[in-house]
Amino acid sequence: MGTPCLNWPKQAANKLYRLQTPTTPLFRPVHHDNVRLDDFAMGTNAIVAVISYTGYDMEDAMIINKCAYERGFAYGSIYKSKFIELDGASFFARSPHLPDLNKILDNDGLPHAGTKLWHGCPFYCYFDVDTSTYKVVKLDEKEDCVVDSVRYCGNFKANARRMVCVTLRIPRPPTIGDKFASRAGQKGICSQRYPAEDLPFSETGLIPDIVFNPHGFPSRMTIAMMIETMAGKSAALHGLVHDATPFRFSEKHTAIDYFGRLLEAGGYNYYGTERLYSGVDGREMSADIFFGVVHYQRLRHMVFDKWQVRSTGPVDAITQQPIKGRKRGGGVRFGEMERDALISHGAAFLLQDRLFHNSDKTHTLVCSKCGSILAPLKKIIMRSETGKLQSMPDTCRLCGDGTAVGYIEIPFSFKYLVSELSSVNINARLKLMNI
Numbered sequence: 421m422g423t424p425c426l427n428w429p430k431q432a433a434n435k436l437y438r439l440q441t442p443t444t445p446l447f448r449p450v451h452h453d454n455v456r457l458d459d460f461a462m463g464t465n466a467i468v469a470v471i472s473y474t475g476y477d478m479e480d481a482m483i484i485n486k487c488a489y490e491r492g493f494a495y496g497s498i499y500k501s502k503f504i505e506l507d508g509a510s511f512f513a514r515s516p517h518l519p520d521l522n523k524i525l526d527n528d529g530l531p532h533a534g535t536k537l538w539h540g541c542p543f544y545c546y547f548d549v550d551t552s553t554y555k556v557v558k559l560d561e562k563e564d565c566v567v568d569s570v571r572y573c574g575n576f577k578a579n580a581r582r583m584v585c586v587t588l589r590i591p592r593p594p595t596i597g598d599k600f601a602s603r604a605g606q607k608g609i610c611s612q613r614y615p616a617e618d619l620p621f622s623e624t625g626l627i628p629d630i631v632f633n634p635h636g637f638p639s640r641m642t643i644a645m646m647i648e649t650m651a652g653k654s655a656a657l658h659g660l661v662h663d664a665t666p667f668r669f670s671e672k673h674t675a676i677d678y679f680g681r682l683l684e685a686g687g688y689n690y691y692g693t694e695r696l697y698s699g700v701d702g703r704e705m706s707a708d709i710f711f712g713v714v715h716y717q718r719l720r721h722m723v724f725d726k727w728q729v730r731s732t733g734p735v736d737a738i739t740q741q742p743i744k745g746r747k748r749g750g751g752v753r754f755g756e757m758e759r760d761a762l763i764s765h766g767a768a769f770l771l772q773d774r775l776f777h778n779s780d781k782t783h784t785l786v787c788s789k790c791g792s793i794l795a796p797l798k799k800i801i802m803r804s805e806t807g808k809l810q811s812m813p814d815t816c817r818l819c820g821d822g823t824a825v826g827y828i829e830i831p832f833s834f835k836y837l838v839s840e841l842s843s844v845n846i847n848a849r850l851k852l853m854n855i
Contacts (some may be wrong), residue, residue, distance in 0.1 A: 421718045423442060423460045424436060432503075439464075441460070444461055445463065448663075459708065464716055464717075468632055480636065484612070484614070495594070497589050498592055499587055505583045512547075516755075517580065521545060524542050539560070543559040543560075564590075565588040572584055581731050594718065598723055600716055602640040607719070652715070686727060695708065730749060738828045759771060787819060793838060797817060
């Protein structure tokens with residue numbers, strides 16, 4: 421998320437991401453200024469402490485200072501434009517019979533700019549000339565939003581339909597599960613918004629915006645982030661903007677040595693470390709903590725766009741298994757690796773629960789004599805010549821015997837497989853015990 425364009429209030433893009441309060445990086449190459457990238461700022465300067473703290477920062481997770489979050493750290497918005505077109509001679513108008521619409525809709529039946537909308541609330545109203553009735557259309561967005569602008573679209577054709585563009589602004593403050601990354605490629609998930617009073621603080625009273633686990637450096641090998649941490653810290657200290665163009669330093673005159681001496685000149689440690697104090701009990705921590713400024717970027721991978729949950733819902737017409745797809749109310753795939761994990765843990769009944777009971781379980785007739793699940797016929801109720809109803813017993817069309825016919829529970833996809841095999845003259849027989 422960043423600043424995609426400068427004329428974003430006039431844009432009508434389907435989906436546009438914008439960072440609310442971006443800042444210019446303190447460590448950037450010369451090309452950054454040559455192409456004027458400050459006009460399209462893409463990140464936020466964050467105070468980062470490299471420390472294993474609480475356990476919410478394991479692996480690729482990171483802790484965000486709750487006070488920094490409340491001050492607007494990495495706050496972003498999504499702009500969605502909806503185009504509304506009316507058929508025939510219908511026109512936008514607010515129904516006089518529904519006074520509740522006055523709070524949301526204007527006289528022309530369209531929402532006011534700046535109005536808060538929610539899922540299922542009235543979005544717009546129009547008069548249908550064909551039926552001579554007012555019709556109210558509800559908003560189908562899943563989350564709360566604000567009307568940013570309402571614009572009529574021009575059309576030079578004669579008798580053209582009237583079209584309106586309504587741009588909605590969806591606020592997206594950072595939540596647990598949202599993705600962040602430094603420019604060195606050190607990406608991570610926000611795992612917790614931790615209270616500032618419980619976070620460690622430096623001798624000068626600085627509280628980190630981001631707490632990052634030190635295990636991320638040797639595994640990801642993002643050495644550039646270490647250099648940026650020291651460079652950003654020295655730049656903030658001396659009021660500079662450092663040049664990050666490659667090959668400006670050599671093996672004899674390294675970047676770490678240059679920025680380390682700048683930190684020393686400002687009264688800080690040569691290696692960029694500081695002594696921090698526990699926010700819980702105020703005691704000084706025994707370890708030296710790597711502490712500095714890093715330009716962090718917020719990515720467009722947000723948990724609200726990806727979360728998926730389902731109990732019962734639509735199934736595939738052929739296999740009777742749950743369909744896939746978040747938009748269609750489908751389920752998450754339980755694949756071979758998940759199956760192997762359950763088998764390795766000895767959780768066979770959980771495996772049966774996922775792949776059978778919660779999937780395509782079905783009851784079907786089977787003949788234990790010939791082992792067929794396609795040949796048995798259910799009881800048929802017929803009317804005799806005298807007019808009386810009589811039931812015919814379960815029979816098997818292959819062996820002609822109904823005494824060995826019974827019900828079993830199998831996956832419907834297996835039954836479908838047997839049916840497909842029979843279509844190419846392959847007869848699948850089951851070997852059943854104690855039916």
